[in-house]
Amino acid sequence: MRAWKFGNDIDTDAIIPGRFLTIYDPAELAKHAFEGTRDEFAKGARAGDVVVGGTNFGCGSSREHAPLALLGAGIRVVIAASFARIFYRNAVNTGLLPLVCAGVDEIRDGDAVSVDVAGGFITVNGKQFAVEPVPGFLRTIVEAGGLVAYAKDLERVETCSTE
Amino acid sequence: MAATIAEKIFSQTCGRAVRAGDVVMAPVDAAMIHDITGPLAVRVFREMGGERVYDPERIIMLFDHQIPADSIPAAENHVFMRQFAAEQGIHNYDLLEGVCHQVVMEKGRAAPGEIIVGTDSHTCTYGAAGAFATGIGSTDMGFVLKFGALYFRVPESILLTVDGTFDRRVGPKDLILSLAGDIGADGATYRTLEFTGGAIREMSMAGRMTCANMAIEMGAKAGIVPPDAATWDYVAARRDIEPFDLASDPDAAYAERRHYDVTDLAPQVAVPHNVDNVVDVGGVAGTKVDQVFIGSCTNGRYEDLAEAAEVLGTADAFASGVRVIVIPASRTEYLKALRAGLIERFVEAGALVEAPCCGPCMGGAFGLLAPGEVSLSTSNRNFRGRQGSTQASVYLASPATAAASALYGEITDPREV
Numbered sequence: 001m002r003a004w005k006f007g008n009d010i011d012t013d014a015i016i017p018g019r020f021l022t023i024y025d026p027a028e029l030a031k032h033a034f035e036g037t038r039d040e041f042a043k044g045a046r047a048g049d050v051v052v053g054g055t056n057f058g059c060g061s062s063r064e065h066a067p068l069a070l071l072g073a074g075i076r077v078v079i080a081a082s083f084a085r086i087f088y089r090n091a092v093n094t095g096l097l098p099l100v101c102a103g104v105d106e107i108r109d110g111d112a113v114s115v116d117v118a119g120g121f122i123t124v125n126g127k128q129f130a131v132e133p134v135p136g137f138l139r140t141i142v143e144a145g146g147l148v149a150y151a152k153d154l155e156r157v158e159t160c161s162t163e
Numbered sequence: 164m165a166a167t168i169a170e171k172i173f174s175q176t177c178g179r180a181v182r183a184g185d186v187v188m189a190p191v192d193a194a195m196i197h198d199i200t201g202p203l204a205v206r207v208f209r210e211m212g213g214e215r216v217y218d219p220e221r222i223i224m225l226f227d228h229q230i231p232a233d234s235i236p237a238a239e240n241h242v243f244m245r246q247f248a249a250e251q252g253i254h255n256y257d258l259l260e261g262v263c264h265q266v267v268m269e270k271g272r273a274a275p276g277e278i279i280v281g282t283d284s285h286t287c288t289y290g291a292a293g294a295f296a297t298g299i300g301s302t303d304m305g306f307v308l309k310f311g312a313l314y315f316r317v318p319e320s321i322l323l324t325v326d327g328t329f330d331r332r333v334g335p336k337d338l339i340l341s342l343a344g345d346i347g348a349d350g351a352t353y354r355t356l357e358f359t360g361g362a363i364r365e366m367s368m369a370g371r372m373t374c375a376n377m378a379i380e381m382g383a384k385a386g387i388v389p390p391d392a393a394t395w396d397y398v399a400a401r402r403d404i405e406p407f408d409l410a411s412d413p414d415a416a417y418a419e420r421r422h423y424d425v426t427d428l429a430p431q432v433a434v435p436h437n438v439d440n441v442v443d444v445g446g447v448a449g450t451k452v453d454q455v456f457i458g459s460c461t462n463g464r465y466e467d468l469a470e471a472a473e474v475l476g477t478a479d480a481f482a483s484g485v486r487v488i489v490i491p492a493s494r495t496e497y498l499k500a501l502r503a504g505l506i507e508r509f510v511e512a513g514a515l516v517e518a519p520c521c522g523p524c525m526g527g528a529f530g531l532l533a534p535g536e537v538s539l540s541t542s543n544r545n546f547r548g549r550q551g552s553t554q555a556s557v558y559l560a561s562p563a564t565a566a567a568s569a570l571y572g573e574i575t576d577p578r579e580v
Contacts, residue, residue, distance in 0.1 A: 009348050009437055013546040017553075018526030021199050022229070022236035024206070036553030056349035056382065060546060062284040064203055064300040085353050085384055086284055090300035137186045137314055147302045151211040157310045159190045160177035 058087025207305025261493025271401025344441030463492030
C-alpha cells in the first residue's frame with residue numbers, strides 16, 4: 001500500500017473542489033480528487049493505497065463528495081494525526097476507514113504502509129505505530145460496512161437511547 | 164448537577180440528564196437540505212429503504228449554491244429535489260428566498276433549545292437563536308430523513324466571555340476572525356463554543372449569526388449564544404413561542420474558559436490559505452485586490468450591507484479595475500437594503516449586485532478567480548481554490564474592510580477611510 005502523504009489542515013475543497021459537486025459517482029469524483037493542489041493523485045492512486053494526513057484532516061465543508069472521491073480512487077483507509085469532525089463521521093458512514101495515529105510524521109510520501117485494523121496498528125519502514133480504535137457507536141457502523149448497510153433493515157430507532 | 168447549555172438542550176430533549184461524552188440517539192427538531200448536498204441525502208434515504216420521510220414539517224429544503232442553475236447537472240438536481248419535495252409534502256423554498264442559514268433564521272425555523280442538523284457545515288449559525296445546530300454529511304441526513312433522529316456525542320464546551328466595546332468600523336467579523344486566529348482551525352474540534360459576555364449581549368442578531376456561523380472554522384460542532392431578550396424578540400416575531408429559561412449553570416464544567424476584550428481590537432484579516440491565519444489589517448494593508456465579495460451566510464445581511472455602504476459614504480465609485488460583487492443573503496435582506504437606498508449606492512459606485520445566493524463562496528457557480536488573482540471576501544473560507552483557481556488568493560475580512568478595500572483597490576483599514 002503506497003502512502004500519499006499530505007500536510008496539516010487538508011480541507012474538503014482541496015480533496016474535491018466546489019465546481020465538481022454536481023457529480024455523485026465516486027469513480028467520476030476521483031478523476032478530480034486534489035485537482036489543482038496535487039494533480040498526480042488522480043492519475044497515480046491505486047486500489048489499496050492509503051492517504052496520510054497531519055492534523056485536522058478533512059476540515060471545512062460537510063460535502064460527502066470528499067470521502068466518496070477518495071473511495072472512488074481506491075482508497076479504503078485514511079490515516080491522520082487528527083480529523084475534522086464532519087469528515088470523520090462522513091468517512092465512517094460511507095465505508096472509508098479513518099484511523100487516528102500519532103506516528104504519521106514518520107510516514108513519508110511513497111512509503112509502503114500496511115494496516116492491521118484488528119490488531120490496532122500500522123507498520124511502516126519496519127516500525128509499528130498504534131492507531132486509535134473507532135469509538136464504540138461508530139464501530140457498529142464500520143462493521144456493517146457503512147451507515148446505509150446499518151440502516152437498511154432498521155424499521156425504527158429508539159430515540160434517547162444510549163449506545 | 165450543573166450543566167452547560169449544550170448538555171441542557173440534549174437533556175431537555177431526552178427527558179433525562181445527558182452529559183458531555185454521552186452518545187445519544189436524539190430526535191432532531193429540524194433538518195435542512197440544499198441543492199448541493201440534498202440530492203445525495205435523498206439517494207441515501209432511498210438506499211436505506213426510505214419511502215416516507217419521518218416528518219415533512221421538520222424538513223427545510225431550498226436551493227442556494229447553484230442558482231439560477233449554472234449548468235445542466237445543477238438544473239437536474241433542482242428538478243430532482245422539487246420532485247422529492249412534492250412527493251413527500253415538504254415545503255420547498257426553492258431558489259426564491261436566499262442563502263440557507265439566513266433563510267432558516269429569518270423564517271423562524273430555529274429556536275432556543277432545539278436540535279437542528281443541516282447538510283452544510285455552517286449550520287452552526289442557528290446557535291445564534293440558542294439552538295444546538297450542527298452540520299452533517301448526506302448519509303447522516305439520509306438517516307435523519309428516514310428516522311428523524313441521529314446519534315450525537317454530546318460535546319464538551321468552551322466558554323468564551325467577550326467584553327468591551329468595539330472601535331468604530333470594527334465588529335463581529337473582526338471578533339470571530341481574531342478568535343479563529345487565537346483558538347486555531349482545530350482548537351475547538353468536537354466541542355461547543357459558547358459565546359457570552361457584554362460584547363455579545365450588545366451585539367445584534369446579525370452579528371451573533373456572524374459569530375456562530377464561523378464556529379466550524381475552529382472545528383467546533385456548534386456555536387451557541389445563550390438566548391436573551393434579543394433572541395426571544397427575534398424568534399417570537401417569527402413563530403409562536405413563549406420564552407423559557409435556558410442558560411448554562413454558573414458552575415457547569417467546561418473544557419476551557421477564555422476571556423477576551425474587544426476594546427482595542429483592530430480590523431482583522433484572514434490571510435491565504437487558512438481561516439486561522441489572521442493578522443491585524445495593518446499587516447496586509449496595501450495588498451492589491453482584483454475582486455471584492457460582500458455577501459454570504461457570514462456577512463450578507465442588511466446590517467453588513469449598511470456597514471459597507473457607510474464606509475462607501477458619498478464616494479463616486481469603487482477603485483477602477485476592482486470587481487465588486489454584492490450579494491444580499493436573502494430576499495428579505497435584499498428588500499431592506501433596496502428600500503434603504505443601499506443597493507442604489509452600490510450600483511452607482513460600480514458594484515455588481517446579484518440575487519441572493521452563495522455566490523463566489525461556493526467556488527463553482529460564478530465569480531471565480533483566475534490564477535494569480537486576489538480576492539477580499541466577507542465570507543468564511545479562504546482555502547486554496549475555494550473561489551476558483553488554486554493559484555488565486557482569498558483574504559477574509561469584515562464588510563467595512565471590504566468596502567474600504569474596494570474603494571482603494573488594495574486592502575485598507577476602514578478606520579482610515
